[in-house]
Amino acid sequence: MSDCLFCKIANHEIKSYKVYETKEFLAFMDIFPPTFNGKITMPTVLVIPKKHYGSNAFEDVPEKVYLKSFKVARKVAKAMQRALKPMRVCLMIEGTEINHFHIKLYAIYKEFYPNYLSSMKGPNNEATQASNKWLRETAKKIKEAMKELRKEKEL
Numbered sequence: 001m002s003d004c005l006f007c008k009i010a011n012h013e014i015k016s017y018k019v020y021e022t023k024e025f026l027a028f029m030d031i032f033p034p035t036f037n038g039k040i041t042m043p044t045v046l047v048i049p050k051k052h053y054g055s056n057a058f059e060d061v062p063e064k065v066y067l068k069s070f071k072v073a074r075k076v077a078k079a080m081q082r083a084l085k086p087m088r089v090c091l092m093i094e095g096t097e098i099n100h101f102h103i104k105l106y107a108i109y110k111e112f113y114p115n116y117l118s119s120m121k122g123p124n125n126e127a128t129q130a131s132n133k134w135l136r137e138t139a140k141k142i143k144e145a146m147k148e149l150r151k152e153k154e155l
């Protein structure tokens with residue numbers, strides 16, 4: 001798409017700090033990684049297919065491209081682990097700002113976010129365990145949706 005930032009990066013119309021590139025995929029540094037008090041806390045690499053797909057991973061991206069993207073992400077994550085020595089590399093797909101499918105790889109360091117990674121504590125030590133009722137009802141809704149999707153041949 002002509003007005004898509006990531007398409008422009010993929011076509012080398014806009015400079016990026018590349019870490020990996022193939023004919024179909026590109027991995028490059030996120031120029032807005034997470035920060036805290038002005039310090040970069042999680043170096044972030046973005047993995048994109050060069051071809052444009054919308055950023056709703058489960059709706060917009062063909063399964064083949066989706067799976068290949070994870071293979072690329074795995075390679076890049078291993079290199080990030082070795083180079084940056086984080087506690088580990090995590091990934092997230094949300095794409096709410098740039099509508100071009102991308103996987104975000106974060107190098108995470110525990111010292112920057114104590115308890116952030118533990119859902120039992122939460123970032124402010126105030127996490128609340130979900131009630132059995134909420135867990136049961138939410139799981140039921142998802143299972144019912146799966147049945148519907150199977151009927152519609154979407155799964």
Ligand SMILES: [Zn+2]
Nearest residue numbers: 004007052100
């Ligand atoms: Zn695009």
